[in-house]
Amino acid sequence: MALFIVRRLIGLVAVLFAITVLVFLIFFATPGVDPTRSLAGRNPTPETIAAVRHQFGLDRSKPMQYLLMMKRLFISRDLVSYGNQALLVVPAIASAAPVTFSLVFGAAVIWIVFSILTGLLAVILKGTIFDPLLMIFALIGISMPVFWLGEVLNLITQDRLHNTFLFSWVPPLGYVPLTQNPWQWFLHLVIPWISLSVLYIGFYARVLRANLLDVENEDYVRTARAKGLSERQVLVKHMLRTSMITFVSLFGLDFGILVGGGALLTEVVFGLPGVGQLTYRSLVSLDLPVIMATVIYGAFFITIASALIDVLYARLDPRIRPA
Amino acid sequence: MLRNRIALSALILFVVIVAVSFAAPLYAHHIAHTDPFASNITGTTVVGGKRVDVLQQGGGTLGIGVVPIGPTWHSNFFLGADNQGRDVAARVLYGGRASLEIGIGSAVLCCFIALILALVAGFFGRFSDTILSRLMDLIWAFPVYLLAISLATVLLTLPNGLQWGFIHVQPASLWVPTIIIALVYVPYVYRPVRGQVLSVREKEYVEAAVAQGASSLRLMFGEILPNVVTTVIVMLPLMIATTVLTEAALSFLSIGVQPPKASWGTIIDDGQALLYSRPWVAIAPGLMILLTVLSLNVLGDGVRDALDPRAKLRLKG
């Protein structure tokens, strides 16, 4: 096991290294982007351009530039955005992370609660018309583009029905830190939470339902029933507990992806200054230092999450050879 | 059975959407009488017997602003116009064509690549397996959007598009989003298929074939491929559902299909700018995506039930 974990860690570092090199190469292969021009500001004299080029190490060889960037990112932590020099990359991510975390955490609570409820309900109502109906609703949730749902929710809550009693409580788009005003934090995030969680409610409810039906015929469930436990006890204590393994591992993966900046479109649509928004802006303006940092940040969470899941699976199911 | 009937209706819905999308030129020429790709800024149309501008000058006290005509619910400008004065209904149909071409194309391409890689990994032993797994980690964690943006920029700024040997990619080519999306989802398909390959390989009849001295190539195509192909077929509708959604997301960020070509994603992007004044421009293509993806998901469930009732492969949309 220890060997397996060490191997995964080495793999993680290798993957991160490969990604940074690829990002670096892609950036310099893309024409039309000379970072010196933006760093030097408007109307620079040749002296200014040369000074800036030197100051940022852009006159060095490409491998040297790569090393310098990594040093400024990880060791001196003073890497600066090419677009706005007030944007220190490391603090920028540090201040964006809580926003993303707030969004993802709240959405996760909603999607866990509602997907479990929907999944259980579908199993309880199996054989009635409500089971397929619930599953169709779940599928509708999965089938909507997240950004489109967000836009439509904005249209309704910020404009069309904003002046009615239904949505007059909806605050303007944006973010208020939890430490500053917990109530406003909550209000600002309600609609984004709903928008982000719809997809996952549908997906998790379906997974849960399928798992519950899979374990229904297992021996221990039959035994529990034979012992005369109530249907509710069987469902919650025995079936649900077993089914949660897949559920939890999927959750780990999705949570990792989202915390790493995967909620990009939701953040853009709702104007939330999180890691996704930061990633989006840096990509659109081809701002290499920020791209690099957000990519590493995101890749870190994704790789860690998938490694953890592999470990989990390896423990649960010895047949799966760790690769 | 109810499930079968639901799956059948999903199939019918999907076929209708495909048919309608591919009949877009018929709608544009014979019903709407418009070219959905040409700017029509100063054009006019007839509504309720009166000739009106397609892009209407704003009134009010200041007389400023221009709004495209809203849904007429008639053959001309059924869903209204976009900010170029083009017929949204016709564009949604044409957009469906592009979205479906990209969605189906990239899903097929993706499954194909994943299948080949899984066979290689399952067959050529530990080393290639490890390398490929790391490669999948890499693709998994790599930012799709960066690849899409830089590739689009490179293609747009090179004089004649990219050229590798006989492959020639034009900047406006639908192949660009197709290939990018296909690459992104390779790990999704690769992982379960690889598992399948490994488990089939352990099966007795395969081991028997090895014992009889069968070549790896013959084994791969003769014994293992037919077994794992079912898995891939089960995944295909769900993969198309996923790729259609991804295409929409890329185009929404202006890095998928290039204008004046349209896909559902680009129309939502256009409609986003008109969201508060003409919401139908964004809502209509979104509904089309919803219907398409929904029908594919239901269909996917049906195919799985039919072909592979024990499969635990479930993808998210």
Next chain:
Amino acid sequence: MVRLKRSAMLWAMAVVVAVLATGCGGSSKSKGGTTTPTAAGGKGGTLITLANAAPAGSPDPQVNYTLQEWQWLILTHDGLVGYKRVSGPEGTKKVPDLATAIPKPTDNGKTWTFTLRSGIKFSNGNTVTANDVKATFERLFKIGNSPNAGSWYNVIVGGDACVKTPKTCDLSKGIVVNGDTITFHLTKGDPEFLDKLSVPFAYILPADTPAKNLNLPPAGTGPYKWVQYSPQKQMKIVRNPYFKEWSKDAQPDGLPDSIVQKFGLSVEAEVTQVENGQADWIANADSIPSDRLPELSSKYATQVHITPLTAVYYFAFNVRVPPFNNLKARQAVNYATDRNALVKLYGGTNVAVPTCQILPPNFPGYKPYCPYTVNPGSGKWTGPDMAKAKQLVQQSGTKGASVKVNSDTTEVDKAYGLYFIGLLNKLGYKASPQFLSNDIQYPFIQNSKNKVQFAYSSWFQDYPAASDFLDILLGCGSFHPNSNSSPNIAEFCNKPIQAKMDQAGAMGLTDPVGANNLWAQVDKEVTDQAPWVSMFNPKLLDFTSSRVKGFQFSPQWYFLLAQASVK
């Protein structure tokens, strides 16, 4: 050059003397707005403004070069002199600010002596001294990346040496301090020197400000001080407790207690917030989409303020690359362009006026001229002449050539590009889009290596002189082959016309009227050569919330934020 767009602001170039030397003189008439300061309300409250993104570049007051941040720096810092803080043409007048009076230069414009007002304090409590003034100008060089240090301020004796070796910059020969008097010695007479002192680069900072790029502007003398500058979230200024009004003209006290600008929303969401009263104003860097204007016009007319700008939106042909190295091909596109359609895309006839020429109306040297219309002669554009256009394309023999139409991915700029793709295809060319992300498009098209064929751009005046348009955008001196800063996007260089431009420039000092007549002729000749398709002259639209009272529009600084009341 004041460019409103964020993308462009990053990339302005223009080796201009005296940016913003004087304003456009366009009166800030507004049909429905409350432009007159008579409606001014009380003090207090927070003015909440919105912008999609933070001002580009560095926030350091001696480095930043965007109108978006300058609108704030004028409220937190002062120069020795400044522009009068009022709306209308008066706003281009220069008045003494930290100095007691505007001096008359001696020694042929080479020596300027200022006396510092006494008792003015920085927001950190220290009193402003003449040494702070000297240190400010030394810092301008020491910092290394102040954009105009080497082109504007090197006129101060010792400045050129400072440009070469910024670290050891010493201006003690160029700026002589004696008690409260400060004497500038220049290497040559400089009629624009006062203008250079009136912009934020030259605003006085405490002498102990470190000579490196700051991420929050340091203490200043204005009625506000900076407390936050977070490019992801917002910037914020609050009252400076040490401020006492010394000149209403130069630096009036502000009305709101604090001013913030929030970043990160789309302009569509911004409009909705101002409508809902959740925010007060949208920064000019974001332009309001035209489909929202009718709604503003019918429901919020009193909150809309429309001001004409001396600016032009255009597409430049590359006159060195086929097919538009052919004059007839360029003229054909000009004849075919339906400028009404383009005006419509921008927001309609009340916010933009079609044009065929380079210079904007109400500008020195402007004479209405438009050959590319049906029924030419009146100087006005009345309609496209498609027949003539097709005939010219035929004659040019360029039919069938492929053209890449370059624009950016902003909704409305994309729309202009799509219009021209349709038009060029109609004329028999094979047009395809080359729409680049906002931050990439401008540096891309002004890089002459890229051989852009047909590109969208726009130009806002720096100061009212014909050379600011003609010489900077279409002069031989502004075209540099294989360079990444070649502002002459058309790559247009016509020797006889250039000679006339040079002549007109020289005449400007002695015979302004004659010079302007000559510029009018240059404008006409350039227009005949058709290096551009000039589309229209835009008007600026400001949208404020219902609680904002006393909207004032300075030709220099646009909306005067601190003069608006939210109480």
